[in-house]
Amino acid sequence: MANNVGGARQSRRGFINWILGTSLGGLILAVLYPVSRYLVPPAAGESTAATVTLSMKPEDIPANSGQIFKFGNQPGILVRTPSGELRAFAASCTHLACIVQYREDLSRVWCACHNGHFDLNGRNVQGPPPAPLEAYVVNVRGDEIVISRDA
């Protein structure tokens, strides 16, 4: 008899513990889920721009020079090679995303952060960058420079 009561009490206690435990677990999840979702930033309007028209005249860009332009919300670099060709690349270094610059003394694209070098085709030729810069297509239409992502 006493055993039975004890047993019943134990199973009742076990049941209550289970209910309390599950509710507590549920409560924690109900708090953690919205908080963790809150911390993840919403997908902001990622740059979908496929082309960009620069407000500079092609003839104003001297040979053996480079400059940064906005490609949507990403930086790009426009280079005029010593032989006079216009080329454009993504300006975020493939190593750790610093913004690259044109080195006139070397005629190369160069990243100041970790001393990475890219040649005039955007290839990673020296230093830590593991991959080439993404190349864009440059078209000169009259007085305008139109840069587009490779289709």
Added chain:
Amino acid sequence: MATMKQRFGTVYEWLDERLGLKAMGELAEKKDVPVHRHTIWYYLGGMTLFLFVIQVATGILLLFYYRPSAEEAYESVQFLMAEVEFGWLIRSVHAWSANLMIFTAFLHLFSVLLMRSYRKPREITWLSGFALLGIAMAFGFTGYLLPWNELAFFATRVGTQIVDVVPIVGSFIGKVLRGGSDVTGATLTRFYAFHVAVLPMLVTVFLGVHLFMVQKHGMSVPPDVERQGSQRGIMRFFPSFLLRDLVGWLVALAIIAALAAYFPAHLGEKADPFTPAPIGIKPEWYFMFMFQTLKYLPAHILWFEGELVGILGFGLAGAALLLVPFIERRSQRGKPSRWFTWVVIGIIVYIIVLTYLGYTADPTQ
């Protein structure tokens, strides 16, 4: 305590009945510090704590003028430096004290390693201290961005990109840290939240554990002092050791004031996400040895990208350091562990050499 009792009489008794002042006084009196040839290293923890208190005080003062947005942050710091009376002083003290705090924390870490103070039963003291150093570096990294200047912008771009390199979870964590896939104003507000709310909360927890452990276990006597029996005696923590602490803190305060006056914190150019990284860009000095290592790694090591190898290497080294009390078993058994001394000296030399190269190697070569 007797004099206090006489002077304040009933007030003391009233408070004692409610707060248990007597027990606190006894606790302070019971604590003592071993005196031997390495005693000087015991001051580093207290020094780091003092510098942290300066950080809290000056940090609160900076909050009165700082505005956490990409549009206003740089201008608000400029205003603080140029217009606000002693604004330059408060910010410079904050910057200098931060650097010195990291420096004394590193010294504290290495002195604890060399004196084997992490041995049983102080493993939790070591783990909490290691966490505090990590938090201090996170404070430095997040605080560096807040003025929104060019150097900070690129340091943050590189620093958060390092997280992205970690396989599988990296890019997700990087995105959460930055509030997007690039360093923008969203990153600034996030770093501000980390710097003034999240990290202070973590410090409170870990510092509480750390100080409680130090109080509970007392100071560790280095094994070689124990073996040679060269301990000269003990010193009361209160007031003897604390008064010496105070002298050190006053000296530190004077040094910080002088540094802030003669070498005030720079602000530099405002961050522009569409300019190339400036030549000679570098992180805070305590990240320099890692930064310089990444410069020397080739693009590919075997089948892996160089920076991944470097970053995982530092990650593993950090994990090994964290687990030192469980790895270095010889001194736990009371035996000398010379090899470990050499490992620690090797780490110190590596950090010094790479930091030196970081500041002297020509950044354009």
